[in-house]
Amino acid sequence: MTDTDVETPVDVGAAPPHAVGGPPSVPxxxxxxxxxxxxxxxxxxxxxxxIASNSLWALTFFHVAxxxxxxxxxxxxxxxxxxxxxxxxxxxxxDFTVRFMPKMILIMPTLVAMTLGAxxxxxxxxxxxxxxxxxxxxxxxxxxxxxxxxxxxxxxxEPANLAxxxxxxxxxxxxxxxxxxxxIFIYTAGITGLMQIATIVIMTFLASR
Amino acid sequence: xxxxxxxxxxxxDEIDKRQADLPPVARLATVTLALAIIGGIYMAAGYDHxxxxxxxxxxxxxxxxVLLVNVVLLARIKEFDWGTFRQVFGxxxxxxxxxxxxxxxxxxxxxxxxxxxxxxxxxLAMFAVDVPLLLAFSVARYQPxxxxxx
Numbered sequence: 001m002t003d004t005d006v007e008t009p010v011d012v013g014a015a016p017p018h019a020v021g022g023p024p025s026v027p028x029x030x031x032x033x034x035x036x037x038x039x040x041x042x043x044x045x046x047x048x049x050x051i052a053s054n055s056l057w058a059l060t061f062f063h064v065a066x067x068x069x070x071x072x073x074x075x076x077x078x079x080x081x082x083x084x085x086x087x088x089x090x091x092x093x094x095d096f097t098v099r100f101m102p103k104m105i106l107i108m109p110t111l112v113a114m115t116l117g118a119x120x121x122x123x124x125x126x127x128x129x130x131x132x133x134x135x136x137x138x139x140x141x142x143x144x145x146x147x148x149x150x151x152x153x154x155x156x157x158e159p160a161n162l163a164x165x166x167x168x169x170x171x172x173x174x175x176x177x178x179x180x181x182x183x184i185f186i187y188t189a190g191i192t193g194l195m196q197i198a199t200i201v202i203m204t205f206l207a208s209r
Numbered sequence: 210x211x212x213x214x215x216x217x218x219x220x221x222d223e224i225d226k227r228q229a230d231l232p233p234v235a236r237l238a239t240v241t242l243a244l245a246i247i248g249g250i251y252m253a254a255g256y257d258h259x260x261x262x263x264x265x266x267x268x269x270x271x272x273x274x275v276l277l278v279n280v281v282l283l284a285r286i287k288e289f290d291w292g293t294f295r296q297v298f299g300x301x302x303x304x305x306x307x308x309x310x311x312x313x314x315x316x317x318x319x320x321x322x323x324x325x326x327x328x329x330x331x332x333l334a335m336f337a338v339d340v341p342l343l344l345a346f347s348v349a350r351y352q353p354x355x356x357x358x359x
Contacts, residue, residue: 032300044307044311047311048311048314051311051314051315051318052318109304109305109308112308113307113308113311113312116312117311117312117315120253120312120315121315121319124256124319129253129256131255139254140250140254143250143253143254144250147246147247147249147250150242150246151239151242151243151246154242154340154343155235155238155239155242155243155343156239158340158344159235159343159344159347159348160347162297162344162347162348163347163348163351166293166297166348166351166352167351174222174224174225176225177224177225177351
């Protein structure tokens with residue numbers, strides 16, 4: 001999948017302060033980690049079964065587990081990993097990126113599908129979609145927040161993620177381009193992470209009513 | 210931090226210089242995405258009660274028009290790595306059709322009224338095509354142009 005011993009020396013931007021030797025190298029990696037696909041398929045089948053069975057527990061599980069992981073990963077990436085990554089050497093950033101970003105290609109869309117699919121069905125099951133539901137306005141506010149996050153994530157974050165991986169696959173990747181795209185990735189992850197806090201506030205408010 | 214010639218970030222290359230000549234495909238795809246999502250939010254907000262379908266129909270029509278313009282602009286690009294574009298588009302389309310399919314399944318399973326279902330389906334279809342287009346363009350724009358395309 002991502003880890004092999006084959007390494008290609010490339011020209012990728014500024015070297016670390018304590019770098020020794022030649023230019024950084026890019027480990028051989030796969031853009032889509034194929035070994036993760038069965039897990040994704042199993043989760044999506046589970047989601048469909050949860051929706052089809054209308055099981056309150058299963059819907060709650062997929063919505064809460066998916067939403068919790070989505071929120072946590074966004075916050076952790078944007079507020080913790082991002083700043084750390086910015087201070088690492090170029091070689092360390094490359095090593096991290098080629099092992100981390102392919103996994104994100106599978107993890108994030110799966111979590112989003114789980115959260116939204118199960119969430120919509122759960123809200124319908126509980127009668128929250130009805131305009132007569134006293135906190136319907138809060139629910140609509142959460143739709144708007146998720147909508148803005150979706151535009152940022154799908155319009156900026158994911159394209160940057162993929163473009164970085166394809167750039168790293170080139171025989172001579174451009175360090176400047178990777179740096180520029182990684183900045184977009186980290187900043188947008190941070191923004192969506194902060195917006196996730198608003199989602200947590202709304203969801204915990206609704207769950208406690 | 211010491212800097213040696215091989216540590217300096219390289220400046221813009223030929224691929225960066227070519228970016229200015231490309232049509233605003235990524236921006237238009239984001240506009241389509243935003244219109245489709247706003248339409249979806251409007252419909253989800255009024256899901257269990259009778260709200261006018263005129264606003265989401267207008268949003269869907271606008272999204273379709275922008276998507277169509279975008280496809281035309283994209284098709285007119287001559288110097289482009291179409292091989293990479295097709296590769297990314299194909300796999301991303303498969304992935305987003307699965308995601309859109311699950312959401313469609315929810316609406317069908319819930320016996321969503323036919324007019325609403327048709328509109329949800331149209332919005333989901335645009336979502337499922339637009340995102341792969343955006344991803345494929347975002348990757349292919351930074352790839353070297355194959356000799357046959359140049």
